[in-house]
Amino acid sequence: MNIETTAHEGRCTCRFVRYRMSSGPLFVHCCHCRWCQRETGASFALNALIEADRVQLCAGEVEVIDTPSSSGKGQRIWRCPKCRIAVWSNYAGSGDAVRFIRVGTLDEPDRLPPDIHIYTESKQPWVVLPPGVPAVPGYYKASEFWPKESLERRAALAAKSLPHQRQ
Ligand SMILES: [Zn+2]
Numbered sequence: 302m303n304i305e306t307t308a309h310e311g312r313c314t315c316r317f318v319r320y321r322m323s324s325g326p327l328f329v330h331c332c333h334c335r336w337c338q339r340e341t342g343a344s345f346a347l348n349a350l351i352e353a354d355r356v357q358l359c360a361g362e363v364e365v366i367d368t369p370s371s372s373g374k375g376q377r378i379w380r381c382p383k384c385r386i387a388v389w390s391n392y393a394g395s396g397d398a399v400r401f402i403r404v405g406t407l408d409e410p411d412r413l414p415p416d417i418h419i420y421t422e423s424k425q426p427w428v429v430l431p432p433g434v435p436a437v438p439g440y441y442k443a444s445e446f447w448p449k450e451s452l453e454r455r456a457a458l459a460a461k462s463l464p465h466q467r468q
């Protein structure tokens with residue numbers, strides 16, 4: 302597939318920050334954990350995982366807020382310094398090499414539905430999951446769910462001697 306046709310653009314609410322994903326993501330998580338529920342104020346978080354070097358800041362700047370996470374290692378949430386909307390985050394497990402893009406900040410969020418539902422053990426009961434999309438009670442192994450191309454991209458990241466750990 303032509304890489305340009307899989308690009309995605311996004312922004313914060315006040316339009317100060319604009320960014321671009323130069324390709325499709327590695328994988329898209331719909332996370333139903335209580336932490337994500339609190340951070341979003343909603344029922345789940347929708348994150349598109351992508352290599353940091355495939356995300357360009359096209360306008361504005363972002364500031365990082367260190368935020369507690371369930372692992373205890375913390376999450377770095379990158380926000381617009383003006384409207385404070387979160388546009389992406391990094392988790393300790395994958396370091397700065399992988400960004401978790403907030404799908405709701407994309408111009409066309411409908412293009413990136415979840416590839417997997419995780420932490421469904423704390424899913425709010427009224428949320429009905431669609432058939433045919435993987436769902437796991439907690440976390441999962443990428444090797445069991447990611448498509449081959451994404452696993453190859455992950456291996457390429459590791460080869461650049463970036464932190465190579467599971468989320
Ligand atoms: Zn903003």
Ligand SMILES: [Zn+2]
Nearest residue numbers: 332333334337
């Ligand atoms: Zn979560």
